[in-house]
Amino acid sequence: MKLENSIFEESYLTSFSQTGIHNVLTNNSILSLMETIAGAHSGYCHYSFDELSKESKVWFLLNWKLKVYNRPGADEKITIKTWGRFFNKHFTIRDFKMFDETGKLCAIATSKWCLIDVLTGKIAKLPENLAEIFFGFRDESVFNITDLPKLTIPSSTPSYFDTYKIRRFDLDINKHVHNLNYLNYAYEVLPQKIYDGNELNNLEISYKKEIKYGDTIKSFLYENDNIYTIVIKSEDESVIHAIIKIY
Numbered sequence: 001m002k003l004e005n006s007i008f009e010e011s012y013l014t015s016f017s018q019t020g021i022h023n024v025l026t027n028n029s030i031l032s033l034m035e036t037i038a039g040a041h042s043g044y045c046h047y048s049f050d051e052l053s054k055e056s057k058v059w060f061l062l063n064w065k066l067k068v069y070n071r072p073g074a075d076e077k078i079t080i081k082t083w084g085r086f087f088n089k090h091f092t093i094r095d096f097k098m099f100d101e102t103g104k105l106c107a108i109a110t111s112k113w114c115l116i117d118v119l120t121g122k123i124a125k126l127p128e129n130l131a132e133i134f135f136g137f138r139d140e141s142v143f144n145i146t147d148l149p150k151l152t153i154p155s156s157t158p159s160y161f162d163t164y165k166i167r168r169f170d171l172d173i174n175k176h177v178h179n180l181n182y183l184n185y186a187y188e189v190l191p192q193k194i195y196d197g198n199e200l201n202n203l204e205i206s207y208k209k210e211i212k213y214g215d216t217i218k219s220f221l222y223e224n225d226n227i228y229t230i231v232i233k234s235e236d237e238s239v240i241h242a243i244i245k246i247y
Contacts, residue, residue: 001040006136007083016074020199027203027246028183030107031064034096037080038111045134049173056119059205063112063148068201069188070106077101079119085138086146089125089171090114095142105133108142118174127128151206153242158220163235165216177211185243186230189221189237194228204245212243232246 001010018029025033042048042059052058072078079099086093091114098107115124131137164185172178182205187195194200211217216235221228227247233240 001044003041003044003135006134006218007081007237008037008041008044009079009081009144010037010040011077011079014035014072014076014078018143019074021196022071022199023186024073024199027066028070028197030068030098031066031109031183031203032180033078033080033098034082034109034111037096037236038094041082041134041229047133052115057115057117057124058174060114060116060123061111062114063086063207064109064179064203064205065111065143066107066109066203067143067146068199069232070100070104071199072100072106072186078106080158083140084131084134085140086137087126087130087141089128090123092126092130097142110143110145110148111139112148148206151229151245152205153240153243154220154222154224156224157229159223160189160191160221161171162219163216164188164219168213170207170211171213174210175213178203179207182211182232182242182244185217185219185232186228186246187231189219190246191223200228200246202245206243208240208242217241 009041012033014025018025020026049058080098082094084092084094091112094111096109100106115126117124166177170177170181218233218235220231227245230244
């Protein structure tokens, strides 16, 4: 690993478990690797989950936006670069680039994070010296955007929905559903021919409300011009937990 010009870089060897039915990295695996390097960067800067837990705070993911150009297979060396590019007192934005062993760009992503006070359950103020903590931020956006796009529920009627009760293995260290499991729920309602086809290379996720053990959720599928929007709601449909767009 190295940190240079505010960019944190790490290389990984992909595994068979990270590939899907087409023997290439899935969107879930790519985001998982990016999440891993984000944690490694925070750990390198002594601002990780462990350090934050002493202040009763945790990092909380608000949004993802991913675009994939090329998908490595198993047992391939990849390199991921990440950097912080913006923050205010409420949230920070982190970008990513993933390359294969030849240096070819495989994927880009951007993400939005906030701090949560675990004692109050409310958003905590980010430190004013956050850029200093991470050895500098960069004004470089992989999508040339200042903020992540807001996702809305389509006005059309959903074409399908599925009900699911949260299990223990869905949970993360915060005892909430791990953010990447939302993507698993979304893929579960995709039409079979879309799921069996090539991986869709564009993905956006907006997290609205955490899901806890024992909750029952409903995932609604909306289809429009090869764009698949999945809205995850509570069982009584009064709470929106997430909106996911795959295309």
